[in-house]
Amino acid sequence: MSELATVHTPSIYSNIEKQTKKVGFNMSSDRYVGSLLKTLVASKPKGNFLEIGTGTGLALAWIVDGMDAGSKVVSIDNDRSLTNIAAEAFTENSQVQLVCADGEQWIKQYKGEKLDLIFADSWPGKYCVIEQTLELLKVGAFYIIDDMLSQPGWPDGHQEKAQALMEYLEDRADLHLTKMSWSTGIVIATKI
Numbered sequence: 001m002s003e004l005a006t007v008h009t010p011s012i013y014s015n016i017e018k019q020t021k022k023v024g025f026n027m028s029s030d031r032y033v034g035s036l037l038k039t040l041v042a043s044k045p046k047g048n049f050l051e052i053g054t055g056t057g058l059a060l061a062w063i064v065d066g067m068d069a070g071s072k073v074v075s076i077d078n079d080r081s082l083t084n085i086a087a088e089a090f091t092e093n094s095q096v097q098l099v100c101a102d103g104e105q106w107i108k109q110y111k112g113e114k115l116d117l118i119f120a121d122s123w124p125g126k127y128c129v130i131e132q133t134l135e136l137l138k139v140g141a142f143y144i145i146d147d148m149l150s151q152p153g154w155p156d157g158h159q160e161k162a163q164a165l166m167e168y169l170e171d172r173a174d175l176h177l178t179k180m181s182w183s184t185g186i187v188i189a190t191k192i
């Protein structure tokens with residue numbers, strides 16, 4: 001198959017990518033995940049979306065590209081040097097709310113309407129406060145994580161953590177799960 005996910009990047013993408021390279025940030029999700037996010041987001045008109053772990057905003061660019069005019073997204077990161085790059089990129093877009101805060105605290109305190117899709121791309125929402133995070137999903141909403149295929153550079157103990165997370169998600173009766181050995185290892189869950 002040709003490199004389908006590498007074409008038609010969001011118009012804002014190459015600018016953010018340049019800034020990302022400049023600051024040497026190398027934890028961005030790849031274009032496969034990005035295009036998947038865009039596709040899923042587009043299935044939720046007037047959607048309410050959350051990304052945990054903004055980074056410089058590359059995955060966010062895909063999310064925004066999939067949104068209709070009635071949708072909105074909140075993206076959280078605790079590193080202002082990164083969120084500043086995203087903030088510059090999305091400054092004109094009132095559908096995007098960037099929050100520079102600890103994700104764990106934000107999730108615990110969130111009292112807003114339930115969400116249509118959560119992309120949990122940080123420690124919070126994935127390896128901690130997972131229960132509270134899944135609680136924020138509407139029925140029919142998506143929960144997405146990447147980086148689930150083991151990597152040579154993983155720190156000691158991370159393989160076990162990833163395995164435990166997978167088992168936890170599989171054991172939940174309120175999720176339909178698909179595990180994909182594609183990109184960096186994706187899990188898509190639908191809340192039932």
Ligand SMILES: C[S@@+](CC[C@H](N)C(=O)[O-])C[C@H]1O[C@@H](n2cnc3c(N)ncnc32)[C@H](O)[C@@H]1O
Pocket residue numbers: 027028029030051052053054055056057058059060076077078079082101102103104121122123124
């Ligand atoms: C994998 S990167 C996110 C990449 C981004 N989603 C993308 O694809 O471009 C994970 C991010 O989580 C952020 N982070 C780490 N711990 C955090 C915490 N406790 N609260 C909020 N953000 C955190 C890091 O600063 C980092 O930018």
